[in-house]
Amino acid sequence: MNKLAFALILFTFFACNQPLEQKHDTASEPDAKESIDPEYDPEAKLKELGIELSTPSAPVANYVNAVRVGNMIFLSGKGPLKADGENITGKVGADLTIEEGYEAARITGINQLSVLKAELGNLNKVKRCVKVLGMVNAMPEFTDHPKVINGFSDLMVEVFGERGKHARAAVGMGSLPSNIAVEIEMIVEVQD
Numbered sequence: 001m002n003k004l005a006f007a008l009i010l011f012t013f014f015a016c017n018q019p020l021e022q023k024h025d026t027a028s029e030p031d032a033k034e035s036i037d038p039e040y041d042p043e044a045k046l047k048e049l050g051i052e053l054s055t056p057s058a059p060v061a062n063y064v065n066a067v068r069v070g071n072m073i074f075l076s077g078k079g080p081l082k083a084d085g086e087n088i089t090g091k092v093g094a095d096l097t098i099e100e101g102y103e104a105a106r107i108t109g110i111n112q113l114s115v116l117k118a119e120l121g122n123l124n125k126v127k128r129c130v131k132v133l134g135m136v137n138a139m140p141e142f143t144d145h146p147k148v149i150n151g152f153s154d155l156m157v158e159v160f161g162e163r164g165k166h167a168r169a170a171v172g173m174g175s176l177p178s179n180i181a182v183e184i185e186m187i188v189e190v191q192d
Contacts, residue, residue, distance in 0.1 A: 004053045006168040042123040046113070050160060053114040057081055065115045069171045072130070073119060073188045078111045080104035088134035089179040093142030096181055101136060104181040105151030112152075112186055113159065120190060131187040137180060138172040145170040152184050 023109035046053065056065050067074045075088065080088040080103075092101040117123055134149030136142075156164035166186075176183050 007143055020180045022177075033035060037147060037161075040124070040161065040163070042126060045159050046123070051110055051113075051159075052084065053086065053110065053117050056111065056115045056118050068119065068190075069191050071127070071190050072114065073190055075112055075115055075186045075188065077133075077135070077183040077185040078108055078115065079178075079183050080107040080175070081111055082107060088181045089141050091137050091142075091179075092148055092181060093144075095137035098144055098147050101148035101181055102148055102151035105134065105184065106151050106155050106184055107151075108184045109152040109155035112184065113155075116188060123159070125191040126160060127191060128163050128189040129186065130189050132156075132166050132168040133185045134168065134170040135173045135176060135183045136170065137176040137182065140174075142172060145172050148182060149184070152182075 057078075059065060063076055065076050065078075082088065088096070088100070088104040088107065090096045092098065096104070113123065116126065120126070132149070132152060134145070134152055136145045136148045138145065138148075149168065153166070153168060155168075156166065158164070173183075
């Protein structure tokens with residue numbers, strides 16, 4: 001047996017025979033309810049902002065609006081469907097300005113909040129917005145995708161405060177379904 005193999009065997013033996021860390025005594029830890037910021041109330045914040053959530057639109061193909069895995073919810077991509085049932089359509093940089101794209105992303109955020117509310121029953125169960133993928137229907141020469149998706153991100157921070165800050169990608173697309181201006185998907189951590 002060579003020295004490397006012998007050393008590996010010794011390392012494995014000692015590593016596997018170390019005592020496991022003791023679990024924390026949960027009785028001495030603060031109650032989860034105590035650690036929640038009393039100012040954290042996304043439901044009240046929506047009312048303050050004058051935002052009314054709607055019944056989420058049904059998927060148009062063989063998928064679902066959201067999938068929960070443990071304490072994570074993965075939201076399918078949604079677009080800027082307005083209250084009148086019409087989507088905001090067109091390419092940002094040609095048919096739409098950055099400001100109109102921003103508004104489309106904000107409306108998409110409201111639509112995603114509607115999905116979350118339908119899944120959870122109460123948005124106060126949201127612990128953290130984790131990840132956002134924002135897709136902008138844009139001209140090839142358009143490069144301000146982040147300014148458009150800020151409409152979504154700004155809304156999440158307005159509603160959830162610091163918990164609304166998320167990792168994000170904002171990318172341009174040559175086209176999107178039905179020529180919608182934006183499509184955005186999101187991953188959210190929720191209370192167990």
